Amino acid sequence: xxxxxxxxxxxxxxxxxxxxxxxxxxxxxxxxxxxxxxxxxxxxxxxxxxxxxxxxxxxxxxxxxxxxxxxxxxxxxxxxxxxxxxxxxxxxxxxxxxxxxxxxxxxxxxxxxxxxxxxxxxxxxxxxxxxxxxxxxxxxxxxxxxxxxxxxxxxxxxxxxxxxxxxxxxxxxxxxxxxxxxxxxxxxxxxxxxxxxxxxxxxxxxxxxxxxxxxxxxxxxxxxxxxxxxxxxxxxxxxxxxxxxxxxxxxxxxxxx
Amino acid sequence: xxxxxxxxxxxxxxxxxxxxxxxxxxxxxxxxxxxxxxxxxxxxxxxxxxxxxxxxxxxxxxxxxxxxxxxxxxxxxxxxxxxxxxxxxxxxxxxxxxxxxxxxxxxxxxxxxxxxxxxxxxxxxxxxxxxxxxxxxxxxxxxxxxxxxxxxxxxxxxxxxxxxxxxxxxxxxxxxxxxxxxxxxxxxxxxxxxxxxxxxxxxxxxxxxxxxxxxxxxxxxxxxxxxxxxxxxxxxxxxxxxxxxxxxxxxxxxxxxxxxxxxxxxxxxxxxxxxxxxxxxxxxxxxxxxxxxxxxxxxxxxxxxxxxxxxxxxxxxxxxxxxxxxxxxxxxxxxxxxxxxxxxxxxxxx
Numbered sequence: 001x002x003x004x005x006x007x008x009x010x011x012x013x014x015x016x017x018x019x020x021x022x023x024x025x026x027x028x029x030x031x032x033x034x035x036x037x038x039x040x041x042x043x044x045x046x047x048x049x050x051x052x053x054x055x056x057x058x059x060x061x062x063x064x065x066x067x068x069x070x071x072x073x074x075x076x077x078x079x080x081x082x083x084x085x086x087x088x089x090x091x092x093x094x095x096x097x098x099x100x101x102x103x104x105x106x107x108x109x110x111x112x113x114x115x116x117x118x119x120x121x122x123x124x125x126x127x128x129x130x131x132x133x134x135x136x137x138x139x140x141x142x143x144x145x146x147x148x149x150x151x152x153x154x155x156x157x158x159x160x161x162x163x164x165x166x167x168x169x170x171x172x173x174x175x176x177x178x179x180x181x182x183x184x185x186x187x188x189x190x191x192x193x194x195x196x197x198x199x200x201x202x203x204x205x206x207x208x209x210x211x212x213x214x215x216x217x218x219x220x221x222x223x224x225x226x227x228x229x230x231x232x233x234x235x236x237x238x239x240x241x242x243x244x245x246x247x248x249x250x251x252x253x254x255x256x257x
Numbered sequence: 258x259x260x261x262x263x264x265x266x267x268x269x270x271x272x273x274x275x276x277x278x279x280x281x282x283x284x285x286x287x288x289x290x291x292x293x294x295x296x297x298x299x300x301x302x303x304x305x306x307x308x309x310x311x312x313x314x315x316x317x318x319x320x321x322x323x324x325x326x327x328x329x330x331x332x333x334x335x336x337x338x339x340x341x342x343x344x345x346x347x348x349x350x351x352x353x354x355x356x357x358x359x360x361x362x363x364x365x366x367x368x369x370x371x372x373x374x375x376x377x378x379x380x381x382x383x384x385x386x387x388x389x390x391x392x393x394x395x396x397x398x399x400x401x402x403x404x405x406x407x408x409x410x411x412x413x414x415x416x417x418x419x420x421x422x423x424x425x426x427x428x429x430x431x432x433x434x435x436x437x438x439x440x441x442x443x444x445x446x447x448x449x450x451x452x453x454x455x456x457x458x459x460x461x462x463x464x465x466x467x468x469x470x471x472x473x474x475x476x477x478x479x480x481x482x483x484x485x486x487x488x489x490x491x492x493x494x495x496x497x498x499x500x501x502x503x504x505x506x507x508x509x510x511x512x513x514x515x516x517x518x519x520x521x522x523x524x525x526x527x528x529x530x531x532x533x534x535x536x537x538x539x540x541x542x543x544x545x546x547x548x549x550x551x552x553x554x555x556x557x558x559x560x561x562x563x564x565x566x567x568x569x570x571x572x573x574x575x576x577x578x579x580x581x582x583x584x585x586x587x588x589x590x591x592x593x594x595x596x597x598x599x600x601x602x603x604x605x606x607x
């Protein structure tokens with residue numbers, strides 16, 4: 001009997017938390033008139049904001065993949081002093097308040113900073129540019145990719161790599177033919193997590209680049225200037241596009257095997 | 258052939274060596290040692306995974322001590338097979354050949370040849386996770402042999418298999434060793450495997466080789482009590498087999514079933530032997546006459562050492578049985594034991 005009561009309580013709590021997550025999202029969607037959605041879809045500003053968000057998140061995960069993969073591999077395979085510290089450092093972007101991230105990036109890459117001057121010397125500007133947005137998105141998204149890739153590499157038995165070496169494969173070839181294919185699925189899902197995190201970023205983006213506007217910034221601006229009913233269609237559009245893209249990619253990744 | 262000279266390895270938690278030994282062409286060399294003796298580390302050092310702190314490894318006259326694994330020509334077979342799960346069996350076997358740049362026909366020919374040798378032709382299209390243990394280990398063996406290694410290292414290759422499969426695969430290991438002429442260096446903690454397979458056996462203890470030689474030599478004259486203790490099995494004798502009969506020092510032992518091999522070892526379990534002063538009428542098929550050498554009271558029971566011709570047999574009896582028999586040193590006794598009390602270790606032939 002006690003067990004049943006416990007089960008009932010668990011079920012109740014589960015339903016409550018699910019409702020808590022779904023209710024606001026569902027309510028927002030239901031309160032949005034289809035006509036206003038169409039209108040938002042025709043709005044050039046909305047379209048370019050959403051595509052900028054997608055563009056930024058794509059490059060954020062591409063950069064994370066390029067530079068994060070070797071780091072993830074080192075962390076998964078090598079024992080060295082300070083490894084735990086580096087692992088904590090990687091998680092840092094997850095715990096820092098988002099505007100702080102923006103301020104920190106501005107401090108080292110904005111006008112007047114060493115890197116900022118260096119970049120603008122070669123014509124690269126960070127503040128108020130797509131480059132800046134990608135930088136912010138990579139900053140907040142990379143931890144998700146690196147952790148996923150590291151876990152994936154750790155799951156590949158080290159003996160497989162050792163055997164490959166004894167069969168004549170160099171360490172690079174071993175990585176490309178054994179470790180990489182066996183980790184690919186988890187790496188893709190890590191890139192999706194990274195992109196998702198990048199798309200959802202607001203606080204840091206708004207500090208570094210209010211313009212050009214990413215979708216969250218646009219949604220915030222509409223809300224501030226015109227109110228709830230004007231920001232809602234854009235928000236619904238953004239989550240719809242995100243969900244469609246992520247579900248499609250996830251299905252594609254799952255079907256690979 | 259491979260020569261290992263004064264090899265030392267130091268890792269965070271333990272050290273190994275200095276070790277020296279060599280394995281000749283077509284030889285099956287077994288390193289026998291308890292778990293945690295560093296056997297896997299030794300093999301992985303020879304394979305180039307770990308860097309030795311001293312000594313050298315020479316393969317066919319070439320010093321490979323400081324070469325990376327892929328330049329050594331040293332094959333490796335692990336206890337858990339370590340097959341690439343995402344590549345077919347054929348792809349696994351071809352892996353090393355592709356890296357060598359072998360042509361397509363050459364690869365096909367080599368894969369067919371090895372698959373026939375090991376009886377795995379029907380598995381070539383399968384993926385490794387669908388294989389049984391015995392199949393997996395055959396594929397691992399074929400994969401390691403495919404690029405033509407100068408030495409093959411085997412890390413407890415039989416340990417993960419069930420007894421029947423272990424028996425079958427041990428014959429195949431020896432046959433493959435003889436057929437290819439590749440020196441096999443196998444490590445194991447199982448004395449039976451060492452006796453069955455090793456042309457020579459080295460006993461590894463606390464990171465050092467305690468004794469090295471043909472198995473019968475280790476048994477006949479253990480270099481130290483440690484060796485004798487590790488060999489561990491009591492009443493272990495060299496034997497020749499003819500059908501279901503073993504012959505030990507000219508005496509016959511009836512076995513439960515005929516053997517496949519012609520030579521090997523038998524171990525008679527001490528607690529299966531019944532002592533009597535007169536010939537003992539019983540269902541036991543084996544009865545020997547001997548003379549009591551010594552009686553040792555070990556508390557729970559009495560150990561009776563008996564000389565039977567040139568061999569020394571250990572028997573356990575209870576204190577009350579000792580009193581009943583009134584045994585003392587020098588007495589003549591009869592030792593009776595059933596066929597089921599005899600463990601047979603057949604030497605595997607190539």
